[in-house]
Each structure stands twice: as C-alpha cells, then as structure tokens.
Amino acid sequence: xxxxxxxxxxxxxxxxxxxxxxxxxxxxxxxxxxxxxxxxxxxxxxxxxxxxxxxxxxxxxxxxxxxxxxxxxxxxxxxxxxxxxxxxxxxxxxxxxxxxxxxxxxxxxxxxxxxxxxxxxxxxxxxxxxxxxxxxxxxxxxxxxxxxxxxxxxxxxxxxxxxxxxxxxxxxxxxxxxxxxxxxxxxxxxxxxxxxxxxxxxxxxxxxxxxxxxxxxxxxxxxxxxxxxxxxxxxxxxxxxxxxxxxxxxxxxxxxxxxxxxxxxxxxxxxxxxxxxxxxxxxxxxxxxxxxxxxxxxxxxxxxxxxxxxxxxxxxxxxxxxxxxxxxxxxxxxxxxxxxxxxxxxxxxxxxxxxxxxxxxxxxxxxxxxxxxxxxxxxxxxxxxxxxxxxxxxxxxxxxxxxxxxxxxxxxxxxxxxxxxxxxxxxxxxxxxxxxxxxxxxxxxxxxxxxxxxxxx
Amino acid sequence: xxxxxxxxxxxxxxxxxxxxxxxxxxxxxxxxxxxxxxxxxxxxxxxxxxxxxxxxxxxxxxxxxxxxxxxxxxxxxxxxxxxxxxxxxxxxxxxxxxxxxxxxxxxxxxxxxxxxxxxxxxxxxxxxxxxxxxxxxxxxxxxxxxxxxxxxxxxxxxxxxxxxxxxxxxxxxxxxxxxxxxxxxxxxxxxxxxxxxxxxxxxxxxxxxxxxxxxxxxxxxxxxxxxxxxxxxxxxxxxxxxxxxxxxxxxxxxxxxxxxxxxxxxxxxxxxxxxxxxxxxxxxxxxxxxxxxxxxxxxxxxxxxxxxxxxxxxxxxxxxxxxxxxxxxxxxxxxxxxxxxxxxxxxxxxxxxxxxxxxxxxxxxxxxxxxxxxxxxxxxxxxxxxxxxxxxxxxxxxxxxxxxxxxxxxxxxxxxxxxxxxxxxxxxxxxxxxxxxxxxxxxxxxxxxxxxxxxxxxxxxxxxxxxxxxxxxxxxxxxxxxxxxxxxxxxx
Numbered sequence: 001x002x003x004x005x006x007x008x009x010x011x012x013x014x015x016x017x018x019x020x021x022x023x024x025x026x027x028x029x030x031x032x033x034x035x036x037x038x039x040x041x042x043x044x045x046x047x048x049x050x051x052x053x054x055x056x057x058x059x060x061x062x063x064x065x066x067x068x069x070x071x072x073x074x075x076x077x078x079x080x081x082x083x084x085x086x087x088x089x090x091x092x093x094x095x096x097x098x099x100x101x102x103x104x105x106x107x108x109x110x111x112x113x114x115x116x117x118x119x120x121x122x123x124x125x126x127x128x129x130x131x132x133x134x135x136x137x138x139x140x141x142x143x144x145x146x147x148x149x150x151x152x153x154x155x156x157x158x159x160x161x162x163x164x165x166x167x168x169x170x171x172x173x174x175x176x177x178x179x180x181x182x183x184x185x186x187x188x189x190x191x192x193x194x195x196x197x198x199x200x201x202x203x204x205x206x207x208x209x210x211x212x213x214x215x216x217x218x219x220x221x222x223x224x225x226x227x228x229x230x231x232x233x234x235x236x237x238x239x240x241x242x243x244x245x246x247x248x249x250x251x252x253x254x255x256x257x258x259x260x261x262x263x264x265x266x267x268x269x270x271x272x273x274x275x276x277x278x279x280x281x282x283x284x285x286x287x288x289x290x291x292x293x294x295x296x297x298x299x300x301x302x303x304x305x306x307x308x309x310x311x312x313x314x315x316x317x318x319x320x321x322x323x324x325x326x327x328x329x330x331x332x333x334x335x336x337x338x339x340x341x342x343x344x345x346x347x348x349x350x351x352x353x354x355x356x357x358x359x360x361x362x363x364x365x366x367x368x369x370x371x372x373x374x375x376x377x378x379x380x381x382x383x384x385x386x387x388x389x390x391x392x393x394x395x396x397x398x399x400x401x402x403x404x405x406x407x408x409x410x411x412x413x414x415x416x417x418x419x420x421x422x423x424x425x426x427x428x429x430x431x432x433x434x435x436x437x438x439x440x441x442x443x444x445x446x447x448x449x450x451x452x453x454x455x456x457x
Numbered sequence: 458x459x460x461x462x463x464x465x466x467x468x469x470x471x472x473x474x475x476x477x478x479x480x481x482x483x484x485x486x487x488x489x490x491x492x493x494x495x496x497x498x499x500x501x502x503x504x505x506x507x508x509x510x511x512x513x514x515x516x517x518x519x520x521x522x523x524x525x526x527x528x529x530x531x532x533x534x535x536x537x538x539x540x541x542x543x544x545x546x547x548x549x550x551x552x553x554x555x556x557x558x559x560x561x562x563x564x565x566x567x568x569x570x571x572x573x574x575x576x577x578x579x580x581x582x583x584x585x586x587x588x589x590x591x592x593x594x595x596x597x598x599x600x601x602x603x604x605x606x607x608x609x610x611x612x613x614x615x616x617x618x619x620x621x622x623x624x625x626x627x628x629x630x631x632x633x634x635x636x637x638x639x640x641x642x643x644x645x646x647x648x649x650x651x652x653x654x655x656x657x658x659x660x661x662x663x664x665x666x667x668x669x670x671x672x673x674x675x676x677x678x679x680x681x682x683x684x685x686x687x688x689x690x691x692x693x694x695x696x697x698x699x700x701x702x703x704x705x706x707x708x709x710x711x712x713x714x715x716x717x718x719x720x721x722x723x724x725x726x727x728x729x730x731x732x733x734x735x736x737x738x739x740x741x742x743x744x745x746x747x748x749x750x751x752x753x754x755x756x757x758x759x760x761x762x763x764x765x766x767x768x769x770x771x772x773x774x775x776x777x778x779x780x781x782x783x784x785x786x787x788x789x790x791x792x793x794x795x796x797x798x799x800x801x802x803x804x805x806x807x808x809x810x811x812x813x814x815x816x817x818x819x820x821x822x823x824x825x826x827x828x829x830x831x832x833x834x835x836x837x838x839x840x841x842x843x844x845x846x847x848x849x850x851x852x853x854x855x856x857x858x859x860x861x862x863x864x865x866x867x868x869x870x871x872x873x874x875x876x877x878x879x880x881x882x883x884x885x886x887x888x889x890x891x892x893x894x895x896x897x898x899x900x901x902x903x904x905x906x907x908x909x910x911x912x913x914x915x916x917x918x919x920x921x922x923x924x925x926x927x928x929x930x931x932x933x934x935x936x937x938x939x940x941x942x943x944x945x946x947x948x949x
Contacts, residue, residue, distance in 0.1 A: 395625035
C-alpha cells in the first residue's frame, strides 16, 4: 500500500518537475531517488510498517507474495532507469513526462499484483495500458512507432473489452467482484461462471502475449522506442503474470480441471511459436520480441501448475528474466545496427559489455550458474508434477532457444567487425552498471535463497 | 577438504588469468604452476591425506530445492582426478613455449573447464552434477569457437547444441528422481533408495543414457565429434578427448548403472550393439582418413565404443578394466594429440599424404610416436593392453546371450586399429622424404620431457598395473553388488 500511493504522488511531482527543473540529469536523479524511496517503503511494508492506515474495504490485499513481487519489479525498474535513463532522452523532448508516465504505470503494477477485487484488476490493467499506448507512440516522427501505438491501442482495447465482459459475467454468477473462492455449488457449475472464466483467461493471455493471442507483440515491441520496449517486455509482463497466477490460484481454483488443459495448450503453442519464429529473425530487437513470447510460455507454466514450486519459480523468473532483458535492451538502444551483425566484434572493443551480455543471454537460455537456469528448473519441476510431456516440450524448446541467443554471443566473440566506425560508444559508467546487473543475475543463480527467503520471514 | 582444494585451485587460477592480461610467457607459466599445484594436492591425497574427512565435503546449498554442495572422492573419482590433473600438467608443460592469441584468456578457459570436469567427477548430488556437467561445456565451447579452425563457428555450435540437448533430458530424469525420493533431495544416496519399477527404470535409463551417449560419443550420436576435434585447436582437442569424454563413462558408472540396473540389463544388448557397430564403423572411417587429426578422432570413437560395451558387461572384471582404461586411454590419446600437434606445427601440414620419411630425419620423434601409437592399439607391455584384456574378459562373461558377437566384433576393432595405426606410421614416418619433411624436427627439451613422461607411464603401468587396479577395486565391487543381475532377479 505504501508504494502504491507514493508512486502516484511521485508521478504527479515528476510531471510538474519539468516546469521547475531544466537540467535533465537532475530529473533523472530525482526519479532514481524516488524509486529508491519506493523500494524502501515496500521493504518496510514487508516488515509490517505502514505509512498510512487506510481501510481497503477488501479491494486490495498486499500479501507477502505481492510485496516480494513488487520489490523485484522496483529493483528491476531501478536498474532499468540506471541503464536506460539517458537513452530515454533521445526519444523525444518530454523527458520528465516519460518518467511521470513510468511512475503512473508503477501504481498500476502494484494494483494488479495486489488486487482482491476484479474491479481493481481492471483498473490496474487500464492504468498500465493507457500510459503504455502513449509511450509506444512517443517517437512521433517515426512511422513504425505510430503504427505500433495504434495497433497496440486497438488490440489492447479489444482485449480490455473481453476482460470487462468476463468481469461482468463474473458479477452475474456471483453477485460481487471479490476475487476469492466461491464454494457455492450453484456458482461453481454455472455457465456464467464458465464464460467469465474463459473470457478472463483469454484477456489475460492477450495481456501477457501468450499464443494464440500474441500477434500484437512482435510489431508493437519492434515499433516502440527500444527503451520502452524494454520496460513493456519485462516489468509490465511479470506483474501481469503475477496477477494471472493470483486469479487462477484463488478465484478459479475449483474450476482447475476446466482451465488446466486450456493453459497446457497455450503453453505448448506459445513455446513452439515463440521459439521457432525467433530462430528466423534477422533483427535482434524482433528476435527479443519473439523471445519474450517464448519466455512467457515458460512463465505460463506457473499458471498451469499452481503449486509452491511454480510460485517461487515465478519470482525467480521475474527477477532473472527482467534483469537480463533490461540489460540486453539497454545495450541495444546504444547500437545503430539492430541486426546480429551489429554485435560483431563487440568483445574486442568492449570486453565488459560483451561479457555482461553473454551472461544475460546464457541466463535467458537457461544455462546453469545463472538465475535463468534455476527459474526454468523450478518451472519444469512444477510442471513435472502433472505432465511429463509438457516438461519435455519445454526443455526441447529451451534447446531451440540456444539457436537464437547464441547467435549474438557468436557475433560478439567469434566474428570480427567489418567496420570499426559503426562500433557503439557507451557512457563511462555504463559498462560497470551493466556488469553489476549481470553479477546480480549470476548471484540469483547461485544463492536464490536470499530472494526466496523474503517470502517466508 | 582435498576435494574442495582440487576445485578451488584451478578456479582461482582461472579468475586470476581472466582479470590479468599478461603475455604468453606469463600466462603459460601461471597456468603451469596452477596445474602443478593441483597435481601436488592430488599426490598428497594419494600418500597422506586419505582419511574420509579429507575426501568428502558437504555444505547445504539450495536447501529449498533439496540440493547440497556435496563432493566425495571414491576410487573412480580418484582415478579420474589423477587423469585430469596429470593431463593438465603435461599439456601445460608442453605448451610452455608457444604463441597463442590472447593467452591469458585461453588458459583461463582451460582451467575453468578443469573445475567443471573435476566437479563432474566428484559430485554426489545430482543437481550439482548437472551444474558441473554444463559448467564444463561452456569453456570448451568458447575455446573451440575462438581459437579453432576455419569452420569453427558452425562446428562447435553443433557440438554445443548436441551436448545441451542430451543434458536437458538428463535434467528431466534428475527432477523426476528427486520427486520420488523420500526426503525430497537430490543426493545420490537418497536416489539409490528409491524402488523403481522396470518400466520407470526403462524411460529414466534413456533420459540419462542419451546425455552420456552424446558426450562419449557412441554411434549414432557421434556426428559432432570428428568435426569438433578437427576444428578445435589441438590442445583443446587433447583435453576434450583425454578428459572430457570420461565424463560420459563416469556418468554410466556412477549414475546410470547403479540407479537403473534392471533397465541396464534390459537395454544392454541394444547399447552394446550400438557400441560395437560404432567400433567397426569408426575403424573403417579411420582407415579412409587423410587428415591426421581426423584419423585420431575416429580412432578415439572406436576406443570409446569398446569402453561403452565394457560398461554394460555388468561384471567386476569389466568394471576394473574399464576404470583402468579411463586412465590409460586418457594418457595415450593425450600423447597422440601432442604428437599430432608437433607434426602439424613443425611440418606445417597434417595431411598424411604429404608427409613421409620423417624417421630418417628425426629418429627421436619416431620412437616416441611408435611407442605411443602401439600403446593406442593395446600391444602387450603397454598400459592399454591390461585394460583391454580385462574388458574383453568381462564382455565374454556378460549375462547377455550374444556375448560372443560383441566380443568377436569388438576384437575385430582391435585388428582394425592395428591396420590404420600401422598404415599411418608407415605413411608419415617411412617412405620417400619429400620437400616438406626434408628438414629434421628438433624437439625442445620440455617437449622431450613431456613425451618421456607419457612413454614412462605407458610402460610402467603396462608392466605393473596393480596400484591402479587396487585403487578402483572397492568401487568396482560396490558397483557390481548393485548391478549383479543374478542376485537382482533372485530378489524380485
């Protein structure tokens, strides 16, 4: 609750700050300080210390899981601003506004991780979506950015429509919006309840870009300014996954046998489509868009197998996937050439950046000693409790993912640059910050207990 | 504690070399000292530090998953640790006086691979085993891709994909076993206590076997190997074939056979058929090769085929022979690769056709080459003879009905290996001296020393293999008690 309120206030402050503060680096520092404050407030709440005493009337419920998820998102966002904050200046003149929008989205993120009523879920998703439409189209002179924004807006509104219809049916079946289990037999078996279950499943699948509802993702991620793609593909996605898990763990837990086969089908489709399409991409940015679909397939296993392993796995997944992808996008936003050849010879010119990138890609591919490996391990272990073949599909697709992730490693380390002029220049502190992010990913792979321990004490 | 030291020494060495970019002389000296330190620790373990406390190490790690960082050095682990430390020392000694691009990184990757391989040899926690299994792969991938030949990028990528694909299947098997243990742990001891039906054993067997078969490699999973061996820089190839393929054999002996004995018996005929087909197939291909490195690569597949067949003989004699062969094959093939590298470096080519008559110009090299090559075909009085003899004896005593087929076809492999090895010796060392082989090969003193040590090991253990056999006796006995088919069927 602390972070939710303060982030909305910070958003307003940042919006006004451009009037008073002309120096962009001050605004950047202000945003970072704000984030650090949010992180501390969130930790304080984990320890039971609340800034305000508000009667939430059962609309919001910040349990430990939601708070740990929020902490992960805030930490990721902090690294995101550190690494990509400067690149955001290049998008357009409204630097402070972009940051303000990020903080508003933050408020939405906390709503979707902590909702206890479907109304709040709807509200949270809208609070996230509307600023994202703006950010996607923020590169106004770029036709692709405009196209992406329009596409995102139209399809996003459509899926929000589905969501709303689902919530309406839900109200019809139960007479309230409360996201809890209903044991009333007339509710559990009712066709209204079933319709709302499917509509909500489809709408949430759309929001987290799970196949067959993924069609918007590649174009939107490719068209949006790289810095904002990074944000959308990581922090927003994992928050929505947390909401997804919450919805099916609590609200629809009794209809388990109905939705589990659907989710299993979606997992297989998503893994196949995401991975196989990513292999054939020529642009690293588009490859990452498909890779984010593929990774969503793995995260969807957490929804499929709702158990202790999968919930812990989702936390690890959120942290390692977000950090790694944010790092990769941060480097990408400094490159002129988005094809795989743009990375040629990077290891010679920028050894630290290349080594960090290699760690990120190894983590995404799920190689041991990185957070990505343990995250995948938890997911596969969770799935294995129900269906061995699903786990086998998942690991085969993890092998396929090596094909596209390692293309970048091969370009960086084993090929040499044809044109030295094209080599990117990075700000001075950038390689060190990137290395710190990479080390965090490695630490997650060696000592995951420090993160998971937050859940229990 | 010894086990921890063995992992820490190369790890610290690797970190140091990654950070410190020295010239070749500095880097190779540092690496040589690190490998000497490992070898000395290993020597101390053999003679002084052999209490159980020194040979095991266990700390909790990933407790929420049920895994712990547990290492233990048994007979098999000792044998392979000696092989690893000795191979590294000999190789680094041989590499003392060379020039390799970015030397510090090169040696750092090699040392990191040593950490991975030793970890695989010593881990008794299945998740830890998997960790090290992958950790050994990554440095090899980078080494072969950065310092290799022209086709290195696609070839080593194939190697990586193959091995990774195999290992993820094993991961599923490991996770399944963990879910079946009573205390939800990955420890080998807990897994051994699970009672699995023969159906469960069967599919778990294949999940594990594919990973090991690709690593070994066994026919038909071998297609990555000749290309990778040819395209990798020769020192890397030497480590790959002398030490890394032993990971596969270790997997069979420590994990596959004791955990799934009934499935090992049921599928034993299939695996042994694959192995002996591989022996004949690789031998025929070896006869056709014109490239020295490819020839040695195929001969290695043939040897590994025999070792795999021996593992599935499921008796004490074969286990003893196999473990002896782990060491001798490693030392012999290391010698072969060093010689191949010497010839390529000094002559500028490794095409067998364009060489000839080296014996007239450089008799010393010829003597070394002939002894090591004869050891490679397991002539009596060389170390490989003892191992192969025991392996054949074991295969003849296998519970399978087709033991005579396997022993017969495997025996053909020995004859073939004599054919291609002697043909190679004749083509390279005898015949007309040509423009390339005119100038004599002068061996540096350290190269002479390395080869002498290898020849010394070949002859010593050819005459007196008993110390090595004693070392693994307990492990073989324990393994046999777990995989003894007659008693297993009596029990069930």
